[in-house]
Amino acid sequence: MCRVYNIIGCLNTLQIHLIRSQIDDFHTLNEVINFRKNYKINEEEIISTHKLLIEEEKIMLEKDLSELHDTIPQKKTDLSIQLRQKLDDLNQKIDNLPETNSKIIPTIKDYWYNLILCSQFWSAQLKFHYEVYLFNRQVKKLYLQKSKRYEYVSANFQDAVNESSLDALKTFRLKKELIENLNNTIYGAIGEQKVENTLKKLSDEYILINDFCSTFNPPIYNKRNNDRIHTIQIDHLLISPAGIFLIETKNWSEKSINNPNLRSPVEQILRTNFALYILLNNEIGLLKNNFLQHIWGNRKIPIRNIIVFTNNKPIEEFQHVKITTLNELLPYIKSFNPNFANDEIEMIADFLLKFSEQKKNYSKLELG
Numbered sequence: 144m145c146r147v148y149n150i151i152g153c154l155n156t157l158q159i160h161l162i163r164s165q166i167d168d169f170h171t172l173n174e175v176i177n178f179r180k181n182y183k184i185n186e187e188e189i190i191s192t193h194k195l196l197i198e199e200e201k202i203m204l205e206k207d208l209s210e211l212h213d214t215i216p217q218k219k220t221d222l223s224i225q226l227r228q229k230l231d232d233l234n235q236k237i238d239n240l241p242e243t244n245s246k247i248i249p250t251i252k253d254y255w256y257n258l259i260l261c262s263q264f265w266s267a268q269l270k271f272h273y274e275v276y277l278f279n280r281q282v283k284k285l286y287l288q289k290s291k292r293y294e295y296v297s298a299n300f301q302d303a304v305n306e307s308s309l310d311a312l313k314t315f316r317l318k319k320e321l322i323e324n325l326n327n328t329i330y331g332a333i334g335e336q337k338v339e340n341t342l343k344k345l346s347d348e349y350i351l352i353n354d355f356c357s358t359f360n361p362p363i364y365n366k367r368n369n370d371r372i373h374t375i376q377i378d379h380l381l382i383s384p385a386g387i388f389l390i391e392t393k394n395w396s397e398k399s400i401n402n403p404n405l406r407s408p409v410e411q412i413l414r415t416n417f418a419l420y421i422l423l424n425n426e427i428g429l430l431k432n433n434f435l436q437h438i439w440g441n442r443k444i445p446i447r448n449i450i451v452f453t454n455n456k457p458i459e460e461f462q463h464v465k466i467t468t469l470n471e472l473l474p475y476i477k478s479f480n481p482n483f484a485n486d487e488i489e490m491i492a493d494f495l496l497k498f499s500e501q502k503k504n505y506s507k508l509e510l511g
Contacts, residue, residue, distance in 0.1 A: 144346075145344070145350070145381075146347055146349070147339065147351045147353065148350070148352045148492075148496060149352055149355075151335040151336060151353045151379075152331075152353065152376070153331035154332045154336070156328050157175070157325055157329065157332055160321065160325055160328070166318055178318075179322055179329065189311050189312055189315055190304065190308055193304050197300065197307055200296065201297065201300075204289050204292060207289050211282055211285065333394055334393065334454070337392075337453050338378070338392045338453065338472070339353060342379065342390075345381075348488060349384075349488075350382045350383075350488060350489075352379070352381075352382070352492070352495060353378070353379055353380075354377075355375075355377045355379075355495070357374065357418075357422070358373065359374070359418065360373075365418075372414060375415045375418045375419070377390070377415045378391050379392065380495065382488055382491050383479075384481030385445065385476070386444055386479070386482060387447070388449055388476060389415055389416055389446060391411065391448075391449070392451050393450060393452050393453070394452075394453045395452065395455060396454060397455045400452075409461050412464055413464065423444055426494070442482075444491065445482070448463060449465045451467050
């Protein structure tokens with residue numbers, strides 16, 4: 144299988160936007176696509192979930208109110224039993240006090256014990272009444288809160304559902320808006336994924352670099368267009384026994400193909416080809432043993448241009464650029480005679496990887 148470096152560019156861009164928006168619940172590109180397809184269903188599921196939550200809340204409120212209604216007398220009974228036990232214990236202690244005698248010190252001591260027990264006797268009763276009062280107050284307050292909520296939910300069920308689902312729907316709609324704004328990136332990722340999956344079918348002597356980006360300082364002067372090239376980006380750069388293939392992927396509709404406002408992929412790939420040609424000619428001599436040297440002169444590394452249309456393909460043909468469908472891609476690549484051995488392919492790939500500048504991301508989003 145073809146060896147692959149870097150994730151596809153549109154997927155990388157998609158991940159970066161999701162990370163910046165703190166959206167981390169998508170695991171694969173297909174999950175993003177399914178989210179787009181099922182906006183309405185997902186929205187209805189959120190509302191349905193909160194409808195069930197409110198129904199469950201109503202049932203629980205009804206149960207709680209019934210329990211609270213029975214709790215007050217039961218609590219009073221429990222406290223009364225505790226009080227009676229406490230008073231019985233104190234009475235027993237009073238009865239167990241020794242009889243007073245004529246001696247002054249023991250008599251004072253007995254009166255002191257009696258006073259303490261009497262104080263405990265009366266404080267126990269006061270504590271009982273206070274605890275009953277406090278409990279009644281707390282329970283009545285809670286009962287009133289739950290009763291009001293129950294009445295509101297019963298009379299305004301849909302409003303309660305709307306209030307419950309408000310935050311979830313807000314988050315969902317913000318996510319929906321972000322995904323819609325990334326629509327072109329998603330379509331691009333779908334197309335690039337198809338191309339990568341196709342190229343993976345090649346043998347392991349082929350090396351694929353996805354989303355090849357490079358910056359030039361100083362910029363490369365492009366005499367043909369009278370401009371300076373500061374950066375280049377190509378969807379797929381394939382190093383093969385026949386040389387290098389620059390592959391640009393377009394998952395365009397027929398409308399997009401005929402849209403004059405979209406950047407020409409032909410111009411883009413020719414521009415990248417020129418910059419890569421300059422890069423190779425200026426730097427390739429630094430490679431080990433300068434394997435391009437030949438007794439007749441320096442060997443050429445062919446750089447061929449391919450634009451793959453994964454949806455609609457234009458009928459026009461263009462100079463120096465091959466337009467293919469997905470099914471035509473591999474036969475076209477394999478139609479060229481091999482010029483380089485495996486170790487030479489490795490050296491070219493290693494050289495180009497040093498100039499690859501794909502932005503790093505830390506999302507868990509994967510192909511599939």
